[in-house]
Amino acid sequence: MEMEQDKDEDIAKIKHSMRTSAELTLEPHNTRLRKFMKQLPRLKLKKNVLYRKFFEHNGDYYLQMVVPEHLEQELMCRIHNRLQHAGKQKCNQEFRKRFYFPELYKKWVSI
Ligand SMILES: [Zn+2]
Numbered sequence: 127m128e129m130e131q132d133k134d135e136d137i138a139k140i141k142h143s144m145r146t147s148a149e150l151t152l153e154p155h156n157t158r159l160r161k162f163m164k165q166l167p168r169l170k171l172k173k174n175v176l177y178r179k180f181f182e183h184n185g186d187y188y189l190q191m192v193v194p195e196h197l198e199q200e201l202m203c204r205i206h207n208r209l210q211h212a213g214k215q216k217c218n219q220e221f222r223k224r225f226y227f228p229e230l231y232k233k234w235v236s237i
Contacts, residue, residue, distance in 0.1 A: 127191060128174050134194035136162055137176060144171045158195075161228035178226040190226035198227055202234065 131137045136159045143150045153159055162169075168179045170189065177189035193201055206217050214234040222230065 130194050130197060131176055137192060137194055141171060141176055158228055180222065190222060190224060193225045193227040201225060
């Protein structure tokens, strides 16, 4: 997954800045990068794989792997199929136990 993440330009930029503590350049037209930047306090780099902390109501959190853009659809399909073509709510709930990408919920319509 480390290498797959690095194929994603936005994720690679975030990871680079986290590794080097370099300031991220704000790219006003790159809305996806801006969405990632909003998540910065929740992002965590572990063995060079990027995760996002998902907080439960009681304050505990678990780590969601950040999904590179070129794998979003494939992973969504896989979960949708594994859940025997369940609806958006159920698929989304299952997906976010392990994975994160910006605007996940919106993207279920295209499945
Ligand atoms: Zn289906």
